[in-house]
Amino acid sequence: MGNTFGKLFSITTWGESHGPALGVVIDGCPPGLPLQVTDIQSALDRRRPGQSSITSPRAEADQVEILSGVFEGRTLGTPIGLLIRNRDARPADYAALQQVFRPGHADFTYAAKYGANLPSGGGRASARETVARVAAGAIAAKCLKLGAGVDVIAYVEAVHTLEMQRLEGFLPTREAIEATPIRCPDIVMAGKMIAAIEAAKTQGDSVGGIILCDIRGLPIGLGSPVFDRLEADLAKAMLSIPSTKGFEVGEGFAAARRLGSENNDVFENLGEAISFKTNHAGGVLGGLSTGAPVQFRVAFKPPSTIAKLQATVDRSGAPVTFSGTGRLDPCVLPRAVPIVEAMAALVVLDHYMLHSAHIKAFNF
Numbered sequence: 537m538g539n540t541f542g543k544l545f546s547i548t549t550w551g552e553s554h555g556p557a558l559g560v561v562i563d564g565c566p567p568g569l570p571l572q573v574t575d576i577q578s579a580l581d582r583r584r585p586g587q588s589s590i591t592s593p594r595a596e597a598d599q600v601e602i603l604s605g606v607f608e609g610r611t612l613g614t615p616i617g618l619l620i621r622n623r624d625a626r627p628a629d630y631a632a633l634q635q636v637f638r639p640g641h642a643d644f645t646y647a648a649k650y651g652a653n654l655p656s657g658g659g660r661a662s663a664r665e666t667v668a669r670v671a672a673g674a675i676a677a678k679c680l681k682l683g684a685g686v687d688v689i690a691y692v693e694a695v696h697t698l699e700m701q702r703l704e705g706f707l708p709t710r711e712a713i714e715a716t717p718i719r720c721p722d723i724v725m726a727g728k729m730i731a732a733i734e735a736a737k738t739q740g741d742s743v744g745g746i747i748l749c750d751i752r753g754l755p756i757g758l759g760s761p762v763f764d765r766l767e768a769d770l771a772k773a774m775l776s777i778p779s780t781k782g783f784e785v786g787e788g789f790a791a792a793r794r795l796g797s798e799n800n801d802v803f804e805n806l807g808e809a810i811s812f813k814t815n816h817a818g819g820v821l822g823g824l825s826t827g828a829p830v831q832f833r834v835a836f837k838p839p840s841t842i843a844k845l846q847a848t849v850d851r852s853g854a855p856v857t858f859s860g861t862g863r864l865d866p867c868v869l870p871r872a873v874p875i876v877e878a879m880a881a882l883v884v885l886d887h888y889m890l891h892s893a894h895i896k897a898f899n900f
Contacts, residue, residue: 539660541773541776541882542564542882542886543886543890544564544886544889544890544893545562545563545564545565545676545679545882545885545886545889546562546563546564546886547560547561547562547563547668547669547672547882548560548561548563549665549668549669549672550668551620551622551665551668552659552660552662552664552665553622553659553662553664553665554622554664555622556621556622557619557620557621557622558619558620558622558664558665558667558668559617559618559619559620559668560617560618560668560669560671560672561615561616561617561618562605562615562616562617562618562672562675563615563616564889565605565611565613565616565675565679566611566613566679566683567610567611567612567613568610568611568613569610569611569675569678569679569682569683570609570610570678570682571602571606571609571610571611571675571678572609573600573601573602575674575675575678576600576602576618576671576674576675577598577599577600578674579670579671579673579674579677579874579877579878580598580599580600580620580667580670580671580674581598582670582714582871582873582874583598583666583667583670583871583874583875584596584597584598584667584871585863585865585871587717587870587871588717588870589717589734589737590717590718590730590733590734590737590866590867590870591717591865591867591870591871592863592864592865593863594863596622596623597623598620598667599620599621600618600619600620600671601618601619601620601621602616602617602618603617603618603619604616604617605617611675616675618668618671618672620667620668620671622664635850635851635852636848636849636850636851636856636858637848637849637850637851638840638841638848638858638860639840639846639847639848639858640837640840640841641661641840641841642661646659646661647851661778662778663777663778663779663868663871663875665778666777666778666875666878669875669878669879669882670874670875670878672878672882673874673875673877673878673879673880673881673882674878674881676878676881676882676884676885677877677878677881679885680881680884680885680888683888684753684755684888685753686751686752686753686754686884686888687751687752687753688749688750688751688877688880688881688884689707689708689710689713689749689750689751689752689877690747690748690749690750690873690874690876690877690880691708691713691719691720691721691747691748691873692718692719692720692726692729692745692746692747692748692869692870692873693720693745693746693747693748693833694745694746695718695720695729695732695733695743695744695745695867695869696729696732696736696743696744696745698725698728698729698732699725699746700720700721700722700725701722704814704815705815707750707752707829708721709721713873716730717730717870718730718733718869718870719869719870719873729745733866733867734866736838736866736867737864737866739844740842740843740844740859741838741842741843741844741866742838742839742840742841742842742864742865742866742867743838743866743867744779744781744835744836744837744838744867744868744869745835745836745867745869746833746834746835746836747833747834747836747869747872747873747876748831748832748833749831749832749833749834749876749877749880750829750830750831751819751829751830751831751880751884752829754819754825754827754829754830754884755825755827755891756824756825756826756827757824757825757891758824758825758884758887758888758891759820759823759824759825759887759891760823760824760890760894761822761823761824762823764823764890765820765822765823765824766820766823766824766825766830766883766887767785767818767820767823767830767832768823769883769886769887770783770785770830770832770880770883771783771785773879773880773882773883774832774834774876774879774880776879777834777872777875777876777879778868779836779837779839779840779868779872780834780835780836780837781835781836781837782833782834782835783832783833783834783835784832784833785817785818785819785820785830785831785832786815786816786817786818786819786820786831786832787799787816787817787818788818788832788833791816799816800816801813801814801815801816801817801828802814809827811827811828812826812828815828815829815831818830818831818832819831830884834872834876836868836869836872838867839864839865839866839867839868841860841864842859842860842864843859843860843861843864844859845857845858845859846858846859
């Protein structure tokens with residue numbers, strides 16, 4: 537039913553936006569990984585609502601509980617169960633929407649497919665579901681960092697028509713990213729982005745944008761040819777995030793407007809290893825990691841629920857008008873940064889484990 541992700545390191549998420557709780561079962565985590573609640577909570581704190589005036593004011597602490605798979609601060613190798621309770625769920629706020637298809641939402645498609653759906657916050661279609669992904673991703677990220685020295689860092693590159701200058705090899709620090717509520721490391725551009733979001737919010741509207749993710753420290757060869765290419769699995773992971781509408785690796789669509797002589801990454805011998813003078817490919821060739829940083833971008837649409845009056849239809853097909861009320865996100869990007877990082881960490885760890893199984897299991 538589409539609730540499980542991953543092969544060797546797999547997660548199954550459960551729960552609804554305005555139900556009692558959400559959670560995730562993680563299977564395949566190696567034993568012996570040092571793990572505390574704080575390792576997971578720090579990631580959830582970056583995703584939770586109510587962080588600033590440019591995010592939803594829903595008051596959720598998103599406190600995680602470890603139910604299984606960890607003993608005396610280390611993983612057991614058995615399934616890890618994580619629980620995050622909903623403390624500020626308000627399903628009654630959505631009572632009036634039970635007969636209305638909200639523009640831009642999955643109400644229509646869920647009703648058509650399943651014959652029923654939860655109108656309260658979108659149910660499983662809600663971005664609230666991603667709290668479980670971020671919890672699982674925090675464990676994957678720690679496993680990658682301690683076990684392989686891999687770092688996954690994402691940040692907001694563009695909001696609406698505002699965009700950071702793209703610089704070859706640029707990698708900001710986590711501190712620079714977290715210095716502003718928009719999570720853009722360009723302090724001047726961050727101020728402009730925040731102003732644009734607040735202006736849209738004042739007008740009862742919303743804005744979208746682009747998140748860039750940079751993965752450093754990967755070896756050569758992660759991924760498999762044909763159907764299990766590294767960038768293909770990253771694309772699936774990113775496009776599974778609510779509100780995503782586009783994915784590109786490396787130069788992406790810009791490469792389509794170049795000559796081959798402009799786009800090819802020239803090899804160079806640095807003495808100890810062969811490397812590349814540029815990284816237009818985004819760290820992937822033939823579906824396998826090149827050893828260069830894996831870099832990709834994810835496009836997010838403007839949040840669909842806005843305060844402006846919009847035309848729609850009810851479930852009988854009769855024309856009605858609709859305007860969103862309650863606790864709205866004028867822009868999903870600040871809270872989506874840790875979601876992108878989590879999904880990237882899940883993909884990379886799964887490929888790391890698959891790579892070890894395929895390449896190093898036997899010495900023939």
